[in-house]
Amino acid sequence: MSTRKIGPASLARLMGGWHRVGGKVPAYRQIQHALRLLILDGRLPIGVRLPGERHLAEVLGVSRTTIGAAYAGLRDLGFVVSRHGSGSLTRLPSEAKRLPDEAHDDSLMEFSIAAPPAPKEIHAAYTSALAELPIYLPALGYEPAGLVGLRQVIADRYVRRGVPTAPDEILVTQGAQHGLVLALSLLSRPGDQVVVDQPTYPKALDAIANASCQAIPVPLPPSGWDIEMLDATLRQTGARISYLIPDFHNPSGRCMNEFSRAALAKIMVDRGCNLIVDETMADLWLDQGPPSPVAHFDRGGKIISLGSMSKSYWGGMRIGWVRADRDIIRAMALHRSSHDMGGPVLEQLAAMSLLRNEESSLPDKRDQIRRQRDHLLALLGRKFPDWNFENPQGGLSVWVELPVPVAIALTAAAREQGLRIAPGSRFGVDGALNRFLRLPYSLPESSIDVAVERLSCAWDNVANGKCRTTKLDPDNLTSAI
Amino acid sequence: MSTRKIGPASLARLMGGWHRVGGKVPAYRQIQHALRLLILDGRLPIGVRLPGERHLAEVLGVSRTTIGAAYAGLRDLGFVVSRHGSGSLTRLPSEAKRLPDEAHDDSLMEFSIAAPPAPKEIHAAYTSALAELPIYLPALGYEPAGLVGLRQVIADRYVRRGVPTAPDEILVTQGAQHGLVLALSLLSRPGDQVVVDQPTYPKALDAIANASCQAIPVPLPPSGWDIEMLDATLRQTGARISYLIPDFHNPSGRCMNEFSRAALAKIMVDRGCNLIVDETMADLWLDQGPPSPVAHFDRGGKIISLGSMSKSYWGGMRIGWVRADRDIIRAMALHRSSHDMGGPVLEQLAAMSLLRNEESSLPDKRDQIRRQRDHLLALLGRKFPDWNFENPQGGLSVWVELPVPVAIALTAAAREQGLRIAPGSRFGVDGALNRFLRLPYSLPESSIDVAVERLSCAWDNVANGKCRTTKLDPDNLTSAI
Numbered sequence: 001m002s003t004r005k006i007g008p009a010s011l012a013r014l015m016g017g018w019h020r021v022g023g024k025v026p027a028y029r030q031i032q033h034a035l036r037l038l039i040l041d042g043r044l045p046i047g048v049r050l051p052g053e054r055h056l057a058e059v060l061g062v063s064r065t066t067i068g069a070a071y072a073g074l075r076d077l078g079f080v081v082s083r084h085g086s087g088s089l090t091r092l093p094s095e096a097k098r099l100p101d102e103a104h105d106d107s108l109m110e111f112s113i114a115a116p117p118a119p120k121e122i123h124a125a126y127t128s129a130l131a132e133l134p135i136y137l138p139a140l141g142y143e144p145a146g147l148v149g150l151r152q153v154i155a156d157r158y159v160r161r162g163v164p165t166a167p168d169e170i171l172v173t174q175g176a177q178h179g180l181v182l183a184l185s186l187l188s189r190p191g192d193q194v195v196v197d198q199p200t201y202p203k204a205l206d207a208i209a210n211a212s213c214q215a216i217p218v219p220l221p222p223s224g225w226d227i228e229m230l231d232a233t234l235r236q237t238g239a240r241i242s243y244l245i246p247d248f249h250n251p252s253g254r255c256m257n258e259f260s261r262a263a264l265a266k267i268m269v270d271r272g273c274n275l276i277v278d279e280t281m282a283d284l285w286l287d288q289g290p291p292s293p294v295a296h297f298d299r300g301g302k303i304i305s306l307g308s309m310s311k312s313y314w315g316g317m318r319i320g321w322v323r324a325d326r327d328i329i330r331a332m333a334l335h336r337s338s339h340d341m342g343g344p345v346l347e348q349l350a351a352m353s354l355l356r357n358e359e360s361s362l363p364d365k366r367d368q369i370r371r372q373r374d375h376l377l378a379l380l381g382r383k384f385p386d387w388n389f390e391n392p393q394g395g396l397s398v399w400v401e402l403p404v405p406v407a408i409a410l411t412a413a414a415r416e417q418g419l420r421i422a423p424g425s426r427f428g429v430d431g432a433l434n435r436f437l438r439l440p441y442s443l444p445e446s447s448i449d450v451a452v453e454r455l456s457c458a459w460d461n462v463a464n465g466k467c468r469t470t471k472l473d474p475d476n477l478t479s480a481i
Numbered sequence: 482m483s484t485r486k487i488g489p490a491s492l493a494r495l496m497g498g499w500h501r502v503g504g505k506v507p508a509y510r511q512i513q514h515a516l517r518l519l520i521l522d523g524r525l526p527i528g529v530r531l532p533g534e535r536h537l538a539e540v541l542g543v544s545r546t547t548i549g550a551a552y553a554g555l556r557d558l559g560f561v562v563s564r565h566g567s568g569s570l571t572r573l574p575s576e577a578k579r580l581p582d583e584a585h586d587d588s589l590m591e592f593s594i595a596a597p598p599a600p601k602e603i604h605a606a607y608t609s610a611l612a613e614l615p616i617y618l619p620a621l622g623y624e625p626a627g628l629v630g631l632r633q634v635i636a637d638r639y640v641r642r643g644v645p646t647a648p649d650e651i652l653v654t655q656g657a658q659h660g661l662v663l664a665l666s667l668l669s670r671p672g673d674q675v676v677v678d679q680p681t682y683p684k685a686l687d688a689i690a691n692a693s694c695q696a697i698p699v700p701l702p703p704s705g706w707d708i709e710m711l712d713a714t715l716r717q718t719g720a721r722i723s724y725l726i727p728d729f730h731n732p733s734g735r736c737m738n739e740f741s742r743a744a745l746a747k748i749m750v751d752r753g754c755n756l757i758v759d760e761t762m763a764d765l766w767l768d769q770g771p772p773s774p775v776a777h778f779d780r781g782g783k784i785i786s787l788g789s790m791s792k793s794y795w796g797g798m799r800i801g802w803v804r805a806d807r808d809i810i811r812a813m814a815l816h817r818s819s820h821d822m823g824g825p826v827l828e829q830l831a832a833m834s835l836l837r838n839e840e841s842s843l844p845d846k847r848d849q850i851r852r853q854r855d856h857l858l859a860l861l862g863r864k865f866p867d868w869n870f871e872n873p874q875g876g877l878s879v880w881v882e883l884p885v886p887v888a889i890a891l892t893a894a895a896r897e898q899g900l901r902i903a904p905g906s907r908f909g910v911d912g913a914l915n916r917f918l919r920l921p922y923s924l925p926e927s928s929i930d931v932a933v934e935r936l937s938c939a940w941d942n943v944a945n946g947k948c949r950t951t952k953l954d955p956d957n958l959t960s961a962i
Contacts, residue, residue, distance in 0.1 A: 047812075091808070110621075113621060113623070115621045115622075115623070116621075117618060117619045117620065117621065118618035118619070118622065122614075122618060123611070123614060123615060123618070126611050126614065126827055127611060130604070130607050130608060130611060133603075133604060133607065134604060136797060137598060137599035137603060137604070137795070137797075138598045138599070139598065139797070140591075140594060140596045140597075140598065140796050140797075141596075141599065141791075141795050141796035141797020141798070142594070142596070142796045142797075143797075174655065174821045174822075174824075175821060175822055177818075177819075177820070177821055177822060178820065178821045181819075181820050181821070185691070190671070190693075203818065203819055206818075206819030207819050207820075209819075210666070210819050210820070212671075310622075310822065314618070314622050315621050315622035315623045315822065316617060316618075316620070316621075316622020316623075316624075316825060316826035316827075317622070317825055317826075317827075318821070318822065318823070318824060318825040327572070331528075337658075337684065337687075338658075338662075338684055338687030338688050338690075338691050339658070339659065339662050339688075339691070340655045340656060340658055340659045340662070340799070341655075341656055341658060341791065341796065341799065342799070343655075343799060344797060344798055344799040344825060344828045345797035345798075346607055346797075346798075346827065346828070346831075347825045347827070347828060350827075
């Protein structure tokens, strides 16, 4: 495994506002908590060499003894291993016997994932798929581009939304993230720049980094998108790829208007740039349906659209798709088989059944999510009068602006209240956005009540030092991976 | 997309024995066929700039006019596009309306894939999975490391085979190839060398190339493995990763003995090298069960084992796994979610049901494959007395040595007989092994009869010019992607 290093200034940036305003916890413990959180979040990778104590102490403005004590505490907890000659390396405690996938069952309430449980139609869809399966059993089962029938159903959906599409312009994937990884590996080369919104979906940033590309953030303005700045950024950087979420943007929930979509599509042709459009949330409109997909305005084969069933149906069903020019789809299908051999047949049959009957389940789902959104927003307005947020027009989350840049500290404090939340810094490049939080409304209203109560306690702790420390020992929360 | 180049000498190596011994087809057509085959095979990627006509003519020892005519023919067929200032680039004809996944249904008989149809137990496994599904529906469905229950079942299998294993030493993947991609992306860095057998599984070579690593081939000796040469290669190159298939090696079907396994495990510790062991075929032993898995001999956490259900059950079920040191598994699970969000829940439940009852379906499957193997080998012995092959001890294919290095030409000739076969060059680094073929015995005996008949005709065509050209116009076979 690699032995990467992180410099003291970079680490300090990642730590953001590590000190809790008004907290009585000694500095070494606060630093220890901040570092542990970064490791658990995956933002500080495993096997990275931490800066020397003296250098980090200088940058953070604390004594060397403080850093020494923080490192020693992390060593005791199993988050750091010190090797003679190679310094202090990050690790995960192997004595933590609990598995990563048990994280959802632990004492922490999950308020960092914006994803719904399965609707009742899922089981029926699998049952109908099982009835169709025997037709497929004599074949070898390898379909790198996806079953033709499913590609047809997905193409028909685009046609209904105003985008002429044939089945050979569709590739079935394991989800939108998988589609993004495939698109990047086909279209990008190491070192390429990829223009993204800021904030944006964290796992998209991960995928861009994994493709050895550099994400170039363009900040979202107070409303809509700044298409001129996007254009200027493409011109100045010469970037050939962009990734945007115009349909109920994650995390903000905003929707791009028709005028901006048309302008965007034209800019991509003018600048010779491919635009990857993530439509994962497109079905989850809450106030009114979105305008035509960006691909509707495409005049040069520059738009690659990503779809997914994880948010509008269930995360345990792993089906997504890419819609693009048929030459790109063809190349992607050829390329894909060096990564995996295509998706499971039964899964694709179940997806086909759900998509054929989409209007039988989506309206109920939208009603439910709309109620949950309104409930969360009303609670936030009451409990946190000094927090700002815009009303999300769709999707599953609200993007909250705190009055002070303490999201990472608040995340640590929430953990002590038994609540896992997603700090804004996960949604930006270079650890920025520490003034923001993403809060999901994909939970039932009663769970939202509990989560907001705990969040409120954590906020008091961070902002005023009012809450007493709970009995949960934060050092025992290592299963939250 | 990239604008890579290929030099005339490299292209000539890829083309191998492009001229058909004794054929009456003009040279420009033969070159055109060879290049088209390389593009369709994916061995010559899309968007690569071909060498200038003069340079390729020199290297192939033909006139420049010949190359000009070959390129012109490829342009007409849509396999090459010429752009002013950037030469001739490879492409796929977009007017070929048929989808890649229809390739299996076209007029070509598939004799290049070593994979069986589904056994009758598959449907029952999905039915039982569906009964269990409701328990999982209220959860979010994201399990980056796999369902704990399935990890337990897989761990138990290793324990029964003599390898103490806990569930947190198992990661569930979409198949062995996906496991290999994850292992390489965690353990390798661009430019790393990966020591492999030669021949080896072509998609493993693809995965190594995609990870920007270099495959260092160690030739298989006439029998067994040359462990000393493997050790010497690791010593000389300093490579830190190796990929081998000791359990019914693909394509040769040979099995590594216990002594070599123990020696190999020790070498990996001595040289500080990680060994990725592909056990995809381990269940498909035909004469006697394999020795203990290589991981049984591991004393330093250096062995990463890959398993899959695609060959022993069905390719349409996409479940595989990685077994490794728990720190590696933990890091892989964290890393994975930037690629995909984990596998489908139902698929994992079905896999659990099949693996719990593995001895109810595998013996029948082995009997059937054994009969097919014996049938193919007997036929080959009768029809091709001057071909050499060793008796595969397991797996799904036999590795055939031709008397002359004309496998690529034979592949083209077989295509004209309506048969798709896999030339040996796909199984080696740098286009070597043009003297070899991999033939699968995963088909029913009656299909093997037809395939061998067509192969025999193609062979006559290549070796003696005896067969008349069939009515199939090879220029219309562009759907065979």
